Amino acid sequence: MTTTNVPTTATTRTAAELYAALIQSQPLFILDVRNEEDFARWRVEGRAALETLNIPYFEFIEDEAAAVARVPRDRDILVVCAKEGSSEYVADILRNHGLNAAHLEGGIVTWGNLYDVRDIADNAAGRIVQIARPARGDVSFMIISDGQAAIIDPLRHTNYYLETARQAGASVTHIFDTHVHADHISGGPALAQATGAPYYVHAYDAIHPIDMLPAQMPYEHLQDGQTFTVGQYSVKVIWFPGHTLGQVNYLATAPDGQSYLFTGDGIFLKSFGRPDLGGKGETWTPILYESIYERLPQHIDDSTVILPSHFSLLDEDDGQGRFAAPYGQVRRQNDALVPRSKEEFTAYVLGNLPVFPPQYVEIKRVNIGLVHPTEEQAGELELGRNICALSQ
16 A cells, blocks of 8 residues: 655654655655664664664753754654654754654554555456565565455454455455464464464474474464465465474465465575574574475476565565565575575575574464463564564
8 A cells, every 4th residue: 555755844754654755765864762772672674775863862852952963954854762752852853953854653663563555466366465564574465366365474463464354355264374483473373263264384383492382272284285275376385494394385376377485484585584593503404405495496486476474674675565576586686595505505504693582482482372472562572673584
């Protein structure tokens, strides 16, 4: 969905308006007035060229003139804080000094909870719909065809999927997770309870990799090669272990032969899913190598559209907020697919693992029903951007 731009004279911007500006690469300078620790943990990100400056709001109280002098006068400034009050205060100061400044409504919390819904494909067979949470770099999808809807890798806030299905006049018939996620709380079990549709996940992922405890929520065990029908689409399960032992890809094929591969954290458009979040990086890295270099090419060709569950930078989109690309393009731009021996691949992966976020262990517990957080606790667990890719 496209949002109308706000004139530069506006004193506020909504999260949706901010995202539209980022997608369109509008000139924008973000002034984040939270404390340094919060800024370092999480901030508004867009394309690589986006400029962001952190000046804690108390500096504007202690020495207003010095703080204002650090802010560029020739830019449109968007001031961001935690909940809006501090950013509104600073934006007023900047305007009083002649700068063109607005503040983000609701603070960074509203940015973190923004969802964006837009079509990847819309044709005679049906629709492939992308539902993204851009602040976290999380992406999910729906297949809608002939009154049926399948949801792939649903995120925590389930109303977006239910509303998309309702507007399309479709019933949710399948709920698929590519794996039990570590970076975000899945909406799969909640959607299954709300709709009565079965929730599918591979049984290898229904055991916590650290605690070794079995799942305590209802699910249907996926089988490699299993095929489902969603309206006019056939959906084939392809086991793709490495990021997790139960990671699968879903290959959806339309009657005209066009195929779409929902890769979860198997491969991304410019990276791939790290193999160490189960605490077994050295063991799982060679397994991931076999999935990427041996399993993947058996099932797709260069025209297959790759649809991952994460992105690291907005630059990975197609210029219109869609995170999808033909496999031929992905092969050329994705360092994961550069020809390597298994030994070279293993050394490359293990030498480039990002920090292991401790909250990911707890999120895994939530996603297999071992823990049931409050809404506030769930928000804390998901705070910040995903760190599922090998390199950020």
